[in-house]
Amino acid sequence: MTLRIPFDNSYARLPDALFTRVAPTPVTSPTLLAWNAPLAEELGITGDPDAATFAGNTIPDGADPLAMAYAGHQFGGFSPSLGDGRAILLGEVIDRQGIRRDIQLKGSGRTPYSRNGDGRAWMGPVLREFVVSEAMHALGIPTTRALAAVRTGDTIQRETALPGAVLTRTASSHLRVGHFEYFAARGDKASLQALYDYAVDRHDPQAKDPLMFLKGVIARQAKLVAHWMGVGFIHGVMNTDNTSISGETIDYGPCAFMDAYHPQTVYSSIDQYGRYAYDNQPQILPWNMAKLGSALLALLPDPEAAIPDFTAAVHAMPDLIDAEWLAVFAAKIGISAPRTEDRALISDLLSLMQAGNSDFTNTFHALLTDNARDQIADREAFTDWTLRWHDRLASEPDAHALMGRTNPAVIPRNHLVEEMIQAAVAGDMGPFETLRHALSTPFETPEDARLITPPTKDQEVTATFCGT
Known part of the structure; x- marks a missing residue:
């Protein structure tokens, strides 16, 4: 059955300054690695998945490919000029719930924003993000989602030669602070106004002015980061160009889930000074929101007069995050x-976990069966804590x-993700499918104990990479 994607594109109708129309660069021999059939159904996509379409070799009917312009x-x-250097927005659909969703190819070739990059991705980061x-x-947790992954048949040159791949992902939009x-x-107020009007219509139709819009983004991001903290997630590259207006997790580059709990855990190979460490994430988002606020001020007839209100909105964010953190x-x-x-x-409890190098996920999950004592090194102190906890409950x-x-019982542990990638590169997609299946029901304990077992010393992954 022929693939059909019911495109209904709106971003492509905005002023040309917001993007550049560009087609994906064809690849040599695309083959489908993964397909998300339930997501396709949600999006109203019908027909059989077509590797050529999701590699960028064939432009589907109704698509209007473009690369977005942004800074960060x-x-x-x-950096005043970034943009989609290796991603192309094919277009948008209205899903079964009436929500507008972007469909984007990532790793689909050079664009005018690629600078010195090749616009490609290799298989590891593609399967990792999937x-x-x-x-x-x-x-x-709000997030972009993965629709398809395709192996291109081409070799990507990084430190070594690696197999190329393209990810198709969806989002309620790819609009960023950048x-x-x-x-x-x-100083392009006309384009800024067009972007703002579009973002309000798409994400905050109740916002009557830029301050209300800013407060809406702040509220979504406060909730998002608290939920990241609750599952031990470390984004790794929380730049303003990776901070979404929609409040979705976007751009899974050097991300990771903690194994042993430590608040200053860093995995990202490019975060040399720990700016985006686990415990720093709630401090970074207000900084990013301040940059959004500064940009929005340019829309106002008297920006100076509005600075106190915008500043107050940003300064209120740490308390919002703290309240969300406490609830989580x-x-x-x-x-x-x-x-x-x-x-x-x-x-x-977190202090006991840190002192004993306890596994973050397994310790919290063990509370369900009162077996968390086995996760804590200081048994006596934990017994005292348990008495207080039971009294509170x-x-x-x-x-x-x-x-x-x-x-959750199961998370995408770093060592399992790396093992999955290595197997896939060698042609074995079995570990990918096993991990994908277990992660689809994360609150259920899988039969395979390996999926919930922390890494041994020789399995530990201490650095993750963005793949650009």
Whole structure:
């Protein structure tokens, strides 16, 4: 059955300054590695998956390929001209719930924003993003999603020669803080206004002015980062060009899930000074929101007069994040309506976990069966903590069910992801399918104990890479 994607494109109708129309660069011999049939159904896509389409060799009817223009603060320094250097937006669909969704090819060849890059991706990061983004979705955390992965048949040159691949991903949009920075930095108020009007219509139709829009983005990002913290997720490259307006997790480059708990854990090979360490993430997002606020000020007739209100909105964000964090972690220990004093109970458990190098995921999941004692080195201190915890849960009749919904048994552990990638490169997609299947029901304990076992010393992954 012929593949049909019901495109309904809106971004392509915006002023030309916001993007450049560009077609994907064909590849040699595309073969389908992975297909997300349930997601395709959600999007209203019918027919058989076509490797040529999802490699960029064939442009489907109704598509209007383009690369978006944006800027970004990268590790604190401003880059005024970034854009989609290896991604092409094929177009948009209206899904079964009436939500507009982007369909984008990643690794589909050079664009005017590629600078010195080849616009390509190799198989490792493509399969990594497929697995991790779908895991995030199954965890209930807003995220871009993976529709297809295709092996190109071409070799990608990085430090060594690697097999090329293309990822097809979807999002409620790919709009980023960097989009607004791009036009504000250029003093292009007309394009900035067009972008703002589009973003409001798509994501915040209730926003009556730029301040309300900013507050909406802040609220979504505050909730998002708290949920990242709750599953031990480290994005690894929280630049403003990787911070979405929609509040979705976007751009899975050197990301990772913690094994042993330590608040300053860093995996990203490019984060040499720990700017985006696990515990720094709640501090970085207000900084990113300040950059969004600065760009939005340019839309106002009297920016100077609006600075106090915009500043107050950004300064309120740490308290919003803190409240979301408390709600997330209280739920993880079975508390549905947290009180101020519950913060000490949570923090004391985290301190015990840090001191004993406890596995983050397994410790919280073990609370479901009261077996967490085996995860904590200081047994006596944990016994004291347990008495306080049980006393607190006396007024929480649904604690067990709540913990069951918030403490996954299985996450995409770094060593399993790396093993999966190596197997796939060698032609064996079995580990990919096994991991993908287990991650689709993360709150259920899988039969294969390897999927929930922390890495041994020789299995540990200490650095992750973005793949560009």
